[in-house]
Amino acid sequence: MTFPQFLVVISALLLFWGGYGYLRDTLAGGTKPNRVSWSLWALAPLVSLGAAFDADADVWASIRVLVGGIVPAVIFFASFINRNSYWRLGRFDWFCGGLSLVALFFWQLADSPLIAVLLATTANTFASVPTFVKAWNYPETE
Known part of the structure; x- marks a missing residue:
């Protein structure tokens, strides 16, 4: 190796470790993930992973991206297991989503790598805003 x-292995392990606490608290009903944010945080890396494999990207370079999509996806799906982990979504959440x-x-249509990075960052920012607002107004849900 x-x-x-x-x-890459250390990075993936740190991602799993970081997500473990949030997953544990979600399953226990202590945290209430914003499903719009967490679903999009899962979707974006998985879409980019598909694009990377389509471009014959190195498997080692793609592992970190795969884990970056799996961890939020697991947390998103875990929010459906415990009814106490549900966070009511409003129009603002759906608008940002x-x-x-x-x-x-x-981003998928962009021909320029710079434009693609800017659009990916924009997508991530819009996905983050609902969770940021929720955490600011209701910190006990995080």
Whole structure:
């Protein structure tokens, strides 16, 4: 195993470790994930993983992206297991989610790597806003 591959493994393990606490608290009903944010945080890396494999990307380079999509997906699905983990979504959440999906759509159409990165960042930002607002107004849900 080369040093860059070792760093990929460490990065993936840190992602799993970081997600474990949130997953545990979600299953216990202590946290209430915003499903719009968590679903989009899962979707974006998985879409980029598909694009990477389509472009014959290195498997080692893609492992980190795969884990970056799996961890939020597991937390998203875990929010359906415990009814106490449900966070009521409002129009603002759906609006931000819609903007994030639009940015993800245009990201896939972008020919320029710079534009693609800007659109991916925009999608992630729009996905993050509902959770940021929820955490600010209701910190006990995080």
